Amino acid sequence: MVFAGQSARFGHPEQTLGITTLLGGIYRVAERVGRARAFEWALTSEQVPAQVMADTSVINRLVPDDELLSHAGDFARRVACGQTLAHAAHKALLHSWPLGRTASADRDLFDLSVPLFATQDVRAGLESAAAALRAGKPRPVLDFHGR
Secondary structure, eight states: OOEEETTOEEOOTHHHHTOOOTTSHHHHHHHHHOHHHHHHHHHHOOOEEHHHHHHTTSSSEEEOGGGHHHHHHHHHHHHHTSOHHHHHHHHHHHHHHHHHHHHHHHHHHHHHHGGGGGSHHHHHHHHHHHHHHHHTOOOOOOOOOOO
């Protein structure tokens, strides 16, 4: 997840130093924007405005500069209160996906997902969803405990 303030600028300055992006920034950007745009940015070391990065899906959220920490903190707290074991499984699936696309993620899906059904969090979630459905009420928001 990438949050940025509206005045942020992004780039690959390594070209101006005669080196490559040693942590893989250029091909990580290429995953999101495509090879042609990544090539352009790598070869020119262009400073790219945050709005362009938002428009090309490199960043997830573009917010006013003075609200950046607040937005990022609110998001982090919301995610941290969620079903962290399911978050970890989704993260693993999304790391698997670029290696072989859907076939790769499909291969890993059940190994990552089935164990979740044995957790206390999922049992409580399924029970509360079934009870809400029977009662004709919205599913309650649960506190997850990572177990």
